[in-house]
Amino acid sequence: MRIVVSGTHASGKSTLIADFARRHPEYLVLADPFELIDESDDRPAAAMFASQLRIAAGRLIEGESGENLIAERGPLDFLAYLLALDELGRTVLDRSTLSSAADRTRTALATVDHLVVLPLTAAHPIHVGDDEDAALRETMNDVLLDLLDDSDVIPAGLTVTEVTGSPAERLARIETLIAEPRSSERG
Template sequence: MRIVVSGTHASGKSTLVSDFAFRYPEFAVLPDPFDLVDETWDTPDASLFARQLRLSADRLDPEQSPENLIADRGPIDFLAYLMALDELTGAPGSRELLKRSTEITREAMQQIDLLVVLPLNAIDRIEPDIDEHSALREGMNEALLDLIDDPDVTGVGPEVVEITGDRSRRLAALEALIIGSAR
């Protein structure tokens, strides 16, 4: 089973992936691509998001990765960041980047079985650090929620599920999905 956990920064992705990996060591863990890109992130940048999108798509290639995996973020996350950044900055010339990023995301989505989305909400509020770019965080969350409902992006590949709740409820919901799919 190939799982991607998606959500904006400070939404609980890494915690869910870590908790799941502890219980299911047979799953390879693919860390957040942000941790793999040799950059410092002072200001949101389209080229940084585009590199992470490509990295997250490439690592989902079945020939490059194990059969059972859980990934902290997928290309859809970085497409959402690009869209949110475009909305916030109105940067000209980003149409082609968004078009190509959408194509890469659509192709990569066909390589996964389950997309788990951790949306922001008032009940499960995880407070980010003060320097976490709150406008980008909110914009990415909105863009991601739109993208998961867009069949031109998700295609017919993965099951898409939103999970909310505290840490233990999120893990229990993910486990129920895994157990349900094993039947």
């Protein structure tokens, strides 16, 4: 079973994956690609997100298809960040770059069984400090949710599930997913 957990920054991904890994040591945990890049300046920038997209896609495409894994972030996250930066007017993306990023994202997601998305919700807010980029966080969340309906990015047959609730409720939902046969669902 191959699971990717997606969401904007400070949406609960690390907590969910840590809780899942404690209960399921048979799963390989792929850390957030941010931890794998050498960036002396960690301010959000298009080049940084493009690099993380390549890492996130590459490790899914090149990994063994039969292995149990759970990844913190996939290429879809970084495509959403790139589009969010563009929407916020912080970068200008050309069609070629976007097309290449979308193709790589789709190819990588075709190797995944479950895409779990943690949307921001008013019912279960996660408060962040002033050092977080609130505008980017919200815009990325909105763009990510919009991308879930984009057939140029999301391959047919990929199970996509939006998971909300407390940390315990989120963990229980993922455990239900891995016990169920594959089917596309949202909610």
